[in-house]
Amino acid sequence: MPTTPKDLRSFSKSELAEIVLQLNEKAFRANQIYQWLWQHFVFSFDEMKNIPKSLLTSLEASYYLTVCNLHSTAESEDQTIKAAFKLEDNTIIEGVLIPSADRLTACLSTQVGCPVNCNFCATGKMGFKRNLTAAEIYAQFVLLNKMALEKFGKGLTNVVLMGMGEPLLNYDNVMSFISILNAKEGMGFSNRRITLSTVGIPQAIIRLADDNVKFNLALSLHANTNEKRDKIIPFNKHNDIDALIEALQYFYNKTGNIITFEYLLLKDFNDSRTDALQLAALCRKVPSKVNIIEFNAFDNCDYKRSEEVMVNNFCRILEEQGINCLLRKSKGSAISAACGQLSNKTKI
Numbered sequence: 001m002p003t004t005p006k007d008l009r010s011f012s013k014s015e016l017a018e019i020v021l022q023l024n025e026k027a028f029r030a031n032q033i034y035q036w037l038w039q040h041f042v043f044s045f046d047e048m049k050n051i052p053k054s055l056l057t058s059l060e061a062s063y064y065l066t067v068c069n070l071h072s073t074a075e076s077e078d079q080t081i082k083a084a085f086k087l088e089d090n091t092i093i094e095g096v097l098i099p100s101a102d103r104l105t106a107c108l109s110t111q112v113g114c115p116v117n118c119n120f121c122a123t124g125k126m127g128f129k130r131n132l133t134a135a136e137i138y139a140q141f142v143l144l145n146k147m148a149l150e151k152f153g154k155g156l157t158n159v160v161l162m163g164m165g166e167p168l169l170n171y172d173n174v175m176s177f178i179s180i181l182n183a184k185e186g187m188g189f190s191n192r193r194i195t196l197s198t199v200g201i202p203q204a205i206i207r208l209a210d211d212n213v214k215f216n217l218a219l220s221l222h223a224n225t226n227e228k229r230d231k232i233i234p235f236n237k238h239n240d241i242d243a244l245i246e247a248l249q250y251f252y253n254k255t256g257n258i259i260t261f262e263y264l265l266l267k268d269f270n271d272s273r274t275d276a277l278q279l280a281a282l283c284r285k286v287p288s289k290v291n292i293i294e295f296n297a298f299d300n301c302d303y304k305r306s307e308e309v310m311v312n313n314f315c316r317i318l319e320e321q322g323i324n325c326l327l328r329k330s331k332g333s334a335i336s337a338a339c340g341q342l343s344n345k346t347k348i
Helices: 013-022 028-038 053-062 134-152 167-182 202-210 226-232 241-255 273-283 308-320
Strands: 068-075 081-087 092-099 104-107 111-113 128-131 158-161 194-198 216-220 259-265 288-294 325-328
Touching: 013 028, 068 134, 081 134, 092 134, 104 134, 128 167, 134 167, 158 167, 167 194, 167 202, 202 241, 216 241, 226 241, 241 259, 259 273, 259 308, 273 288, 273 308, 288 308, 308 325
Parallel strands: 104 158, 158 194, 194 216, 216 259, 259 288, 288 325
Antiparallel strands: 068 081, 081 092, 092 104, 111 128
């Protein structure tokens, strides 16, 4: 038994079986407990109704359950809901519930803050505190799914790992989260409905390919030359575009998954005809599609949203070049819940 309490959700099913056997209980109890932990995602031991009281008492004496409480919410006119979650160490993370005509999407955080510090993103300005555990990421899903059921009468249809943090800098916990989300003992959630968004870490993208992942991969590109990308994404200086394209080609060849390039249009920076043609040229190097994203302003940021005529021209040029392009309209900007706006202004 551990001397310092550990989160019971940090153990695999086989590890749970060992714990149960050490407590002189039948091995099948581990399967029951695992279902309570992940399929039902209980927040207290007392909720495990078919587990003997003696076993629950023993578990509670040495272990605890993930702490992730809904701290506050804000809702915009377009029905987007931003939720602040309070964790065990009193840090706050934010997640977003995004409704659309045929989807209910949860935007989840993977870190408290972000170490990448992109110049166009409010999250980077708050610094980095720590990685989230798989259970903390999962808890966001559970609480936002409950919110979706209460608000819209149906559960989540899609998950995007696009909230606070860089998912590939928390690789093991993110992969554990996705694995449990997929599992029948979890939510049985399809990989086709999961998208991981990354600023681009070539070694980690290659690792994803070798792990033969089935979920969708989106790359936050936002500029087509290293000179420009260095200015807005300092991380690019150590992970340049050539290395990223090579890694993405490897990823596609191993998995067969088409890449999504995310491209944030910034006024007078990356929204010209030349920029569009450069982006089209990059897209031809790897099977891909493009999501054009509108910039969302935040405090003390010098960038501005591209004018509508420039956005339309940019999309038209891509389409003329044969590039599959979709303009993503921002949702939740009024409550600072849109792309790049999660900055944890919530206070304990």
